[in-house]
Amino acid sequence: MKYMFRWISIALLVIAGIGLGAWGYKEHEEKNAVLIQAENTYQRAFHELTYHMDLLHDKIGTALAASSDKRLSPELVEIWRITSESLGNVGQLPLSLLPFNKTASFLSDIGEFTYQTAARDLEDDPLSEEERADLEELYAQAEDIQGELRNVQHAVLEDNLRWMDVQLALATEDEPMDNKVIDGFKTVEKKVKGYEEGNVDSSIFAITPDKEMYQSITGEDVAEEEAVNIARDIFHLPDEDLTVSTTGEGSEIPMYTMTYRDDDINAYMDMTKQGAHPVTIIMKRPVKEQNLSLHEGTLEAEEYLKSFDIDDMTLFQSSEHNGIGMYSYIFQDGDVRILSDAIQIKVALDNGDILGFSGRNFYSNHHDRDIPQPEITEEEAVDLVNENLTVNEIHLAIIDDDFGDEVLVYEILGSLDEDTYRIFINADNGDEEKVEKLSSVEANFS
Amino acid sequence: MHVKKRKFLQIICLTIVSTCLIFIAVPHQQVHAFSPQIIQKGAIGEDVIELQARLQYIGFYNGKIDGVFGWGTYWALRNFQSEFGMEIDGLGGQKTKEKLAQVTKYDQEGIQNETNAGGEGNKEENVATEPTSTNVPQGYSQNDIQLLANAVYGEARGESYEGQVAVAAVILNRVQSATFPNTVAGVVFEPRAFTAVADGQIYLTPNETAKEAVLDAINGWDPSGNALYYFNPETATSSWIWSRPQIKQIGKHIFCK
Numbered sequence: 001m002k003y004m005f006r007w008i009s010i011a012l013l014v015i016a017g018i019g020l021g022a023w024g025y026k027e028h029e030e031k032n033a034v035l036i037q038a039e040n041t042y043q044r045a046f047h048e049l050t051y052h053m054d055l056l057h058d059k060i061g062t063a064l065a066a067s068s069d070k071r072l073s074p075e076l077v078e079i080w081r082i083t084s085e086s087l088g089n090v091g092q093l094p095l096s097l098l099p100f101n102k103t104a105s106f107l108s109d110i111g112e113f114t115y116q117t118a119a120r121d122l123e124d125d126p127l128s129e130e131e132r133a134d135l136e137e138l139y140a141q142a143e144d145i146q147g148e149l150r151n152v153q154h155a156v157l158e159d160n161l162r163w164m165d166v167q168l169a170l171a172t173e174d175e176p177m178d179n180k181v182i183d184g185f186k187t188v189e190k191k192v193k194g195y196e197e198g199n200v201d202s203s204i205f206a207i208t209p210d211k212e213m214y215q216s217i218t219g220e221d222v223a224e225e226e227a228v229n230i231a232r233d234i235f236h237l238p239d240e241d242l243t244v245s246t247t248g249e250g251s252e253i254p255m256y257t258m259t260y261r262d263d264d265i266n267a268y269m270d271m272t273k274q275g276a277h278p279v280t281i282i283m284k285r286p287v288k289e290q291n292l293s294l295h296e297g298t299l300e301a302e303e304y305l306k307s308f309d310i311d312d313m314t315l316f317q318s319s320e321h322n323g324i325g326m327y328s329y330i331f332q333d334g335d336v337r338i339l340s341d342a343i344q345i346k347v348a349l350d351n352g353d354i355l356g357f358s359g360r361n362f363y364s365n366h367h368d369r370d371i372p373q374p375e376i377t378e379e380e381a382v383d384l385v386n387e388n389l390t391v392n393e394i395h396l397a398i399i400d401d402d403f404g405d406e407v408l409v410y411e412i413l414g415s416l417d418e419d420t421y422r423i424f425i426n427a428d429n430g431d432e433e434k435v436e437k438l439s440s441v442e443a444n445f446s
Numbered sequence: 447m448h449v450k451k452r453k454f455l456q457i458i459c460l461t462i463v464s465t466c467l468i469f470i471a472v473p474h475q476q477v478h479a480f481s482p483q484i485i486q487k488g489a490i491g492e493d494v495i496e497l498q499a500r501l502q503y504i505g506f507y508n509g510k511i512d513g514v515f516g517w518g519t520y521w522a523l524r525n526f527q528s529e530f531g532m533e534i535d536g537l538g539g540q541k542t543k544e545k546l547a548q549v550t551k552y553d554q555e556g557i558q559n560e561t562n563a564g565g566e567g568n569k570e571e572n573v574a575t576e577p578t579s580t581n582v583p584q585g586y587s588q589n590d591i592q593l594l595a596n597a598v599y600g601e602a603r604g605e606s607y608e609g610q611v612a613v614a615a616v617i618l619n620r621v622q623s624a625t626f627p628n629t630v631a632g633v634v635f636e637p638r639a640f641t642a643v644a645d646g647q648i649y650l651t652p653n654e655t656a657k658e659a660v661l662d663a664i665n666g667w668d669p670s671g672n673a674l675y676y677f678n679p680e681t682a683t684s685s686w687i688w689s690r691p692q693i694k695q696i697g698k699h700i701f702c703k
Contacts (some may be wrong), residue, residue: 034644039639044635047593051629054587153589157596160649250691250703251671257694261606268608268669280669282662284607293483295537305585317489319581322658324666344666392521401656418509420517441516442582 016410042163045092046156050149052086053103056110057142062435064135065386065414065421071432072127076118083111093163103145110138214253216366219275227256230276235260235267235283246273252364255279272363278308281357288350291324297325297347304345304354305329310362313343323349331362333371337397337411340365371398372408376429380408381425384432389414389421399424401433409433483537489515491575497538500550501526513577535558564593583664590630594660597634599652601641602699609697610656612670614663616701619674626674670694673701 045414059082073244087107114135117127127135155161222230228242235242242258253272259266266284271277292300298318305313313329314337320326324346346356374396382391397411409424424433485493494515501507506529507522520536525535530545581587594614601611620626620633627633635643642648670676671693678698682688690702 032646033644036644039646040635040637040643044631047631047635048629050589051631150589154592157589157592157675160650160651163517186605207550217588239648245694247671247694248692248702250673250693250701255671257608257696259608259668268606270669270671280667282608282611282667282669293486294489295484298486317488317584318486319583320490321581321661326661328666342666346662346665354587354663356667358668360668361666392524414510415521419519420521438517440511441514442588443512443579 008414009407038109039164041161042093043156044165045089045128047153049086049089049093050146050153052082052089053142053146053149054080056086057139057146058437058439060110060135060139060142061419061437062421064132064139065389065416065419065423065437066432066435070123070350071435073118073122075435076114080114080118082426083114093214103149106138106141106145110142111139213364214272217253217272217277221273222276224256227271227273227276228258231256231269231271231278232260234269234278234281237265237267242267268323277363278357278360279359279363281354283353283355285348285353285355287348287355290349292325292347292349292352294318294320294325294349297349298327300352300354301325301327301329301345301346304357305343310343310358310359316342320349324355325349333368333369335396336371336408337395338364338366338369339397339399339411340406369398369406372428374408374410376425376430378410380430381412381427384425384430385412385414385423386416387425389416392420396427397424399433407433413438479552480538480543480686482540484540485515485543487515487517487520488581490581493538494519494577496552497523497546500546500552503550503552504546510579512579514579514581516579583661586664591657591660591664593630593634594663595652595657596648596650597640597642598660599656600647600650601640602697603650603653603656605697605699607655607659608669609699610659611662611667611698612673612701613676613699614660615668615670616662616673616676619668619670619672621673669696670701674701674703676701 022265036399040343046380051186059075059079063072063079066072066075090104092106114129134150144321224244224246228244231242232238232240237260240260240262242260245257247255247257247270252276255270255272258269258271259268264285268280268282268284269278270280272279298315302430312332315331316330316337316339317330318325318327327345327347329345331338340361342361344356344358344361345354348355349354370411382394385391391412391414393413395411397409399409399411401407408427410427412425414421414423420438422434422436422438425431426433480493480496483493485497487617492513494613495511495513497515498509498511498519501519501522504509504526504527507519509516509518509522523538523542524534524536527536527542527547530549531623532542532545564565580588582591594617597617598610598614604609617630617633621628621630627636628697634640634648638644640648673693675687675690676699677684677687679700680698687702692700692702695700
């Protein structure tokens with residue numbers, strides 16, 4: 001009887017212990033989940049803020065380069081909109097105790113400026129000299145803050161800094177603490193070196209969703225075995241077995257997907273059933289020491305384009321990164337550059353092998369076009385751009401306008417101080433369709 | 447006999463010495479005058495540093511000597527070619543390089559010092575002959591790429607390379623789409639959008655493969671076929687996701703519209 005009582009109490013205690021443990025674990029899990037949720041909210045607000053500051057810097061630059069007051073109004077409204085969003089981001093950060101005055105006051109300055117100027121009719125009452133000077137001042141400040149915020153962002157990403165740590169530190173400690181995020185933000189307030197860089201929301205290569213796509217795909221449907229044989233040729237894998245599958249109903253156009261994998265190579269290809277056109281090719285392999293220059297890689301890329309019978313492509317841009325050359329080509333119809341019909345090619349600069357091909361933009365946008373004659377001349381177009389801009393290059397081009405329709409434009413590449421801008425002037429009526437700041441170089445962090 | 451031998455030795459010695467002299471003399475003439483490559487816009491490296499330094503010496507280039515052939519260098523080179531009556535192609539070809547070497551000086555050490563001290567408080571130390579900047583795709587910063595790489599690594603590190611490119615492409619397709627947020631951070635941190643964000647795996651440090659996959663997606667590769675959603679059929683709990691038109695399966699992920 002005595003023993004039984006003892007055993008019952010032990011059993012009860014054990015059950016209670018297990019129950020407590022389980023409850024504690026569940027609490028702990030829930031607390032963790034909540035912490036991660038809160039962390040994600042802060043991270044989102046912070047990364048969005050830095051992105052908006054990037055955008056703001058470029059938009060102010062674009063406004064400075066814009067020629068017509070007609071184009072300036074929407075740019076100013078856009079700046080005002082981004083400013084409000086950035087202020088929203090600032091509001092979500094746990095910054096009550098952090099030094100953040102510079103960014104906040106900059107945002108309110110720029111908000112005020114753009115609100116006042118955008119609200120008035122700039123065609124009747126254009127920007128005065130002082131206002132232009134103010135805008136230039138704000139542009140310089142934006143560059144400063146953008147560079148500093150990027151430094152903090154880099155630290156946050158590199159060292160996995162958590163906003164929740166700041167929050168917990170603030171909640172549990174009274175005395176000044178040593179915290180990397182807080183330190184980071186203190187340096188935002190100090191003047192550190194600015195980076196020359198930018199962030200344009202480039203819409204040149206965007207695929208317009210409502211268009212009839214893949215018009216240029218012609219020819220007979222090919223059978224699976226034939227597709228595999230073509231793919232083996234392209235991969236230079238004559239005898240290997242490829243895994244094949246076909247796309248589902250959600251695909252824009254029926255395609256075969258073929259893959260091959262061994263220790264070194266990871267090969268992947270999407271090929272249209274109709275006409276057997278390769279749309280996406282990936283040949284992933286380790287790249288050894290660089291032997292070829294970026295220019296020599298261009299020759300390989302052009303050879304490759306020829307092998308697919310794609311003619312009249314001109315090099316649009318090229319860049320070198322980690323021993324890999326990245327090339328993008330656009331279709332040229334006579335002397336008109338069609339910016340939406342683009343192809344990207346990736347070349348390994350160790351031996352010149354092709355690492356990738358993306359014909360998605362080309363195949364989905366390319367079609368026969370009736371290109372009208374321009375109504376205004378090159379000289380007239382040049383007269384329409386901002387007089388402070390040095391015009392370096394001018395081409396006829398076709399781009400998608402804000403409504404997704406194709407328009408004939410003069411593509412003018414010009415520089416203003418150290419920055420380069422791409423300006424599109426409608427070749428029919430002289431409207432400024434788009435202004436973009438071009439920046440493809442950024443100071444290295446590491 | 448002896449005399450002959452001596453003469454023979456003398457000739458051999460002379461030949462050796464003069465050959466040596468030629469070998470020593472030739473590199474001296476070519477000091478710091480470019481490698482044979484044709485320098486094209488987008489290139490990085492020592493030749494670009496030299497190109498920028500020489501163009502700056504003669505007053506055509508005012509930007510940073512950072513070793514990356516960007517727009518500023520391109521216009522400077524074209525202006526140089528135009529000024530000296532050469533073909534204006536914006537390429538650092540043989541003739542252009544010879545002309546540059548003729549009319550400018552290149553003091554490598556001096557440039558290093560200048561890059562170290564110059565450019566508005568640029569205090570980086572190891573500028574030397576290494577580029578101090580890097581090429582980034584138009585419209586993206588290195589931090590944007592890093593954030594995307596975090597998301598791809600958290601979501602798809604077990605997937606094949608194309609599977610990772612596809613996940614990155616879905617995030618970018620969402621940024622483009624009108625029904626999703628307009629920033630990379632907005633899409634990645636959208637509540638309940640990605641499991642790696644909800645369980646904190648996004649804060650793992652991504653590897654180089656994830657970064658390369660992100661760069662490919664930014665540059666226009668999209669193995670997902672323009673998908674806006676993907677899910678793992680083994681763990682998907684929402685029945686709604688099964689109603690989306692499916693495009694294809696890559697690894698464990700089904701991609702859909």
